[in-house]
Amino acid sequence: MDRGFLFGDGIYEVFPAYDRMIIGLDSHLNRLQDGLDAINIKNPHSKDEWKNLIDKIISFDSINKNQAVYLQISRGSDENRKHTYEELKPTVYIQSSAIKQRDKSSLLNGMSAITREDIRWLKSDTKATSLLANTLYAQEAKNNDAEETILYRNGIITEASTSNVFIAKNNCIYTHPKGPIILPGITREKTILCAKANHMSVEETPFTTRQLMEADEVWITSSTREIIPITTIDGIQISNGCAGPIWSTLYDEYQSLKS
Ligand code: PDD
Numbered sequence: 001m002d003r004g005f006l007f008g009d010g011i012y013e014v015f016p017a018y019d020r021m022i023i024g025l026d027s028h029l030n031r032l033q034d035g036l037d038a039i040n041i042k043n044p045h046s047k048d049e050w051k052n053l054i055d056k057i058i059s060f061d062s063i064n065k066n067q068a069v070y071l072q073i074s075r076g077s078d079e080n081r082k083h084t085y086e087e088l089k090p091t092v093y094i095q096s097s098a099i100k101q102r103d104k105s106s107l108l109n110g111m112s113a114i115t116r117e118d119i120r121w122l123k124s125d126t127k128a129t130s131l132l133a134n135t136l137y138a139q140e141a142k143n144n145d146a147e148e149t150i151l152y153r154n155g156i157i158t159e160a161s162t163s164n165v166f167i168a169k170n171n172c173i174y175t176h177p178k179g180p181i182i183l184p185g186i187t188r189e190k191t192i193l194c195a196k197a198n199h200m201s202v203e204e205t206p207f208t209t210r211q212l213m214e215a216d217e218v219w220i221t222s223s224t225r226e227i228i229p230i231t232t233i234d235g236i237q238i239s240n241g242c243a244g245p246i247w248s249t250l251y252d253e254y255q256s257l258k259s
Helices: 004-006 025-038 049-059 131-144 186-197 208-214 243-255
Strands: 010-018 069-076 091-098 111-117 148-153 156-160 164-169 174-175 201-204 218-223 225-235
Touching: 004 069, 004 164, 010 025, 025 131, 049 069, 049 091, 069 201, 111 131, 131 243, 148 225, 156 208, 164 186, 164 208, 174 186, 186 201, 186 218, 186 225, 186 243, 218 243, 225 243
Parallel strands: 111 148, 111 225, 174 201
Antiparallel strands: 010 069, 069 091, 148 156, 156 164, 164 174, 164 218, 218 225
């Protein structure tokens, strides 16, 4: 009778831990709070309690120091299945799994992506567990031997099925601004900070599918994948077909966040 199971009525977070230290712990916990507020679930724990729980789950795995901690809070269990709800006791589910990191050298030729129309709801900034559209898009990428499905709405690139999207053109970096149609990725935020630390210009401004195809560089960002260059989209080569120098600088800068 858990509403997480019956309705996908819950919020989740994925925390990346390197050497048992989480990158952006507070940012992830803040986004968790925003998600819970957005769907009116009372946060069952304080920030410090969450930090202790997360540390504990990370410590259980004595072998893997790099782990992705998955945390889900559903609205809880009711007595019967009905769409409406009273106040329930939220259910907390937490697990961790090893992060399989990819070497920089394995990324130099970049990965491929496909594009699809973004038909998701207009609350895609909420990290809700109801991810049917995202899972179908991710599976379509897999079926096409692609790394990701990049999404567009009215000709504008929004994000991808499980990551945010960046392009670089003439030494300027572009990514979709925050708002209801993209998840405000923590890796997106960190990537922007890495770029600014390297005196690169960043525009959080919409760009079109055409700009995507004509970009000098394209990459995607997420907590578990970090920054992955995309060099083929819908079977068409982007720029010279290799991961670019801006990606390379940002990749290195992002690695330095782990120490
Ligand atoms: N996915 N956009 C979407 C739709 C996502 O699902 C994710 C993350 C991101 C990137 O967010 P962040 O940088 O905070 O990980 C963007 C996670 C990893 C997942 O669903 O497992």
